[in-house]
Amino acid sequence: MQTFIETGERKLNDIQVRLDELPNIFNKFETAQSELELSDDNDHSINMQQFEDQYYEVKARLINFTSSC
Secondary structure (H helix, E strand, O other): OHHHHHHOOOOHHHHHHHHHHHHHHHHHHHHHHHHHHHHOOOOOHHHHHHHHHHHHHHHHHHHHHHHHO
C-alpha cells in the first residue's frame, strides 16, 4: 500500500479497492501479532504500534486521494 501511494497512478477505482482491503490487512496482522505474543514472552508492542501508525497514515492518505479525484 505504501508503495502504491508513493508511486502509483491515482485512479479512483484503484484507490477504493485498496481502501476497502485495509481492514482485512489489519485483521490479518492483528491475528499474526496475537499468535506471536502467545508463542513467546517477548514484548511485541512496538511492532503493533509501528504497524498501527503506518496503517492509519496509509488509510488517511487513501481517503485524501479519494476526495481529490
